[in-house]
Amino acid sequence: xxxxxxxxxxxxxxxxxxxxxxxxxxxxxxxxxxxxxxxxxxxxxxxxxxxxxxxxxxxxxxxxxxxxxxxxxxxxxxxxxxxxxxxxxxxxxxxxxxxxxxxxxxxxxxxxxxxxxxxxx
Amino acid sequence: xxxxxxxxxxxxxxxxxxxxxxxxxxxxxxxxxxxxxxxxxxxxxxxxxxxxxxxxxxxxxxxxxxxxxxxxxxxxxxxxxxxxxxxxxxxxxxxxxxxxxxxxxxxxxxxxxxxxxxxxx
Amino acid sequence: xxxxxxxxxxxxxxxxxxxxxxxxxxxxxxxxxxxxxxxxxxxxxxxxxxxxxxxxxxxxxxxxxxxxxxxxxxxxxxxxxxxxxxxxxxxxxxxxxxxxxxxxxxxxxxxxxxxxxxxxx
Amino acid sequence: xxxxxxxxxxxxxxxxxxxxxxxxxxxxxxxxxxxxxxxxxxxxxxxxxxxxxxxxxxxxxxxxxxxxxxxxxxxxxxxxxxxxxxxxxxxxxxxxxxxxxxxxxxxxxxxxxxxxxxxxx
DNA sequence: GTGGTCTAGACCACG
DNA sequence: GTGGTCTAGACCACC
Numbered sequence: 001x002x003x004x005x006x007x008x009x010x011x012x013x014x015x016x017x018x019x020x021x022x023x024x025x026x027x028x029x030x031x032x033x034x035x036x037x038x039x040x041x042x043x044x045x046x047x048x049x050x051x052x053x054x055x056x057x058x059x060x061x062x063x064x065x066x067x068x069x070x071x072x073x074x075x076x077x078x079x080x081x082x083x084x085x086x087x088x089x090x091x092x093x094x095x096x097x098x099x100x101x102x103x104x105x106x107x108x109x110x111x112x113x114x115x116x117x118x119x120x121x
Numbered sequence: 122x123x124x125x126x127x128x129x130x131x132x133x134x135x136x137x138x139x140x141x142x143x144x145x146x147x148x149x150x151x152x153x154x155x156x157x158x159x160x161x162x163x164x165x166x167x168x169x170x171x172x173x174x175x176x177x178x179x180x181x182x183x184x185x186x187x188x189x190x191x192x193x194x195x196x197x198x199x200x201x202x203x204x205x206x207x208x209x210x211x212x213x214x215x216x217x218x219x220x221x222x223x224x225x226x227x228x229x230x231x232x233x234x235x236x237x238x239x240x241x242x
Numbered sequence: 243x244x245x246x247x248x249x250x251x252x253x254x255x256x257x258x259x260x261x262x263x264x265x266x267x268x269x270x271x272x273x274x275x276x277x278x279x280x281x282x283x284x285x286x287x288x289x290x291x292x293x294x295x296x297x298x299x300x301x302x303x304x305x306x307x308x309x310x311x312x313x314x315x316x317x318x319x320x321x322x323x324x325x326x327x328x329x330x331x332x333x334x335x336x337x338x339x340x341x342x343x344x345x346x347x348x349x350x351x352x353x354x355x356x357x358x359x360x361x362x363x
Numbered sequence: 364x365x366x367x368x369x370x371x372x373x374x375x376x377x378x379x380x381x382x383x384x385x386x387x388x389x390x391x392x393x394x395x396x397x398x399x400x401x402x403x404x405x406x407x408x409x410x411x412x413x414x415x416x417x418x419x420x421x422x423x424x425x426x427x428x429x430x431x432x433x434x435x436x437x438x439x440x441x442x443x444x445x446x447x448x449x450x451x452x453x454x455x456x457x458x459x460x461x462x463x464x465x466x467x468x469x470x471x472x473x474x475x476x477x478x479x480x481x482x483x484x
Numbered sequence: 485g486t487g488g489t490c491t492a493g494a495c496c497a498c499g
Numbered sequence: 500g501t502g503g504t505c506t507a508g509a510c511c512a513c514c
Binding site for chain 6: 375376377411412413414415418432433434435
Binding site: 337361 | 386451452469479
């Protein structure tokens with residue numbers, strides 16, 4: 001569990017959890033079949049409420065990234081590399097679509113965005 | 122007042138107002154010295170509460186984009202084109218910094234981002 | 243009429259007028275018997291509404307600093323130097339009483355206030 | 364919550380709240396990490412609207428004096444004594460600069476101000 | 485439980 | 500006419 005939680009962030013904690021874990025799964029850092037820690041243990045380690053962890057796990061399951069076996073634990077779902085890549089790109093593109101709307105609202109051109117992106121990255 | 126409000130959006134209404142108006146000011150669509158519509162009239166047109174408009178206007182004033190004269194109205198502040206460009210870039214870079222964090226968390230490279238960006242834009 | 247009006251100020255315009263003229267009277271810059279300009283002319287010069295000037299003049303009259311002769315104009319009241327000094331001190335003390343409340347609320351001591359005052363003055 | 368609200372005051376209620384709480388924080392009466400009462404409870408106790416308390420809290424957060432954690436509460440920010448002193452003096456000096464302008468407009472000298480101040484304090 | 489947002493409607497001061 | 504403030508009450512998300 002290599003997770004960083006920020007209470008000051010505007011993002012809800014459960015979403016921070018969800019985003020970081022889903023990223024780790026799609027990047028391959030958390031391998032298929034890997035067993036996530038029990039929610040109570042995760043809650044203790046991350047110093048957040050059990051409810052919060054539960055909510056993040058539920059969203060991961062709803063996205064098909066993990067599956068829960070009652071009494072056993074939560075396991076990272078089985079994916080091929082291709083599937084992971086496809087899902088990753090889907091997420092990125094979705095986010096990017098919303099980001100570009102913001103840039104466009106200020107009249108920024110594609111070339112300008114790329115220019116600025118090279119500086120920031 | 123060329124504004125689009127989405128009640129379904131996760132963003133609060135006052136922030137949608139703030140972002141769209143600030144973009145229009147920095148793009149030059151709302152010229153310096155321009156008098157914004159009275160908050161009550163704007164509230165009617167946009168079909169939102171007066172207090173919501175007020176909150177957006179307050180944030181615009183706090184950012185120095187408009188200035189309010191009690192009993193007279195709210196006026197777009199005086200800026201040179203250079204100042205507008207500088208402020209716009211500041212906003213864009215700030216947003217972009219947060220966007221790239223998301224991309225990076227999935228291990229996406231700069232080249233990949235640019236590739237995807239070209240499709241989306 | 244040596245008056246400076248600030249639309250950006252948080253103080254209402256009529257009060258800015260009132261304060262500056264009363265100060266000039268009590269300092270002796272506007273001598274007893276001096277005839278203030280007609281409100282319409284003053285409004286034009288200061289680029290404010292007639293109503294605003296009227297309100298300031300009314301407050302000056304209510305304070306006994308000027309008196310109006312219908313059809314003739316508004317005249318600075320007759321005061322001895324002693325009376326002016328007494329009125330000035332009254333105003334200053336009243337203001338100071340409220341100012342010190344603010345300083346005290348932060349736990350600032352008299353010595354500290356004097357210390358800081360010497361820097362600022 | 365040792366707060367006094369005056370409905371008769373010319374100052375808006377939210378500003379009275381802001382000033383009193385910021386003074387208490389900078390004086391150390393409200394320690395760093397202290398959890399302010401929930402806005403609804405504070406509204407009940409002070410007999411003002413929730414929205415009024417909220418506005419005061421927002422200004423405190425904007426000044427960096429408190430930080431809000433959604434669903435948890437509002438906490439006094441962490442400051443060293445030096446930081447508090449510096450912020451306090453900044454506020455006092457700013458206020459004093461405006462106060463002295465008033466005194467000067469009546470032609471009062473520094474010595475006179477100090478003289479009067481000793482009486483008032 | 486907490487804060488975040490929004491509404492509808494009101495009263496006031498200023499110009 | 501304008502903005503400035505305030506109220507009472509509501510619904511939501513998060514923890």
